[in-house]
Amino acid sequence: MKNRIVRGVAGTFILISIILAISVNINWLWFTAFVGANLLQSSLTKWCLMDTILEKVFGVKD
DSSP, X not given: OHHHHXXXXXXXXXXXXXXXXXXXXXXXXXXXXXHHHHHHXXXXXXXXXXXXXXXXXXXXXX
């Protein structure tokens, strides 16, 4: 369950930042790059901040 939420949040952030980059300011693409870098980092280290937040703050388990 946690993995689905993390993927959903990441996908939502990416889509929103692309829409903001098109309609507001191109610099929103930096947020897209930040989300992508975090996804890459979590695939290499097997640690994800959103995963930790979901578990400790919201009590979501696997």
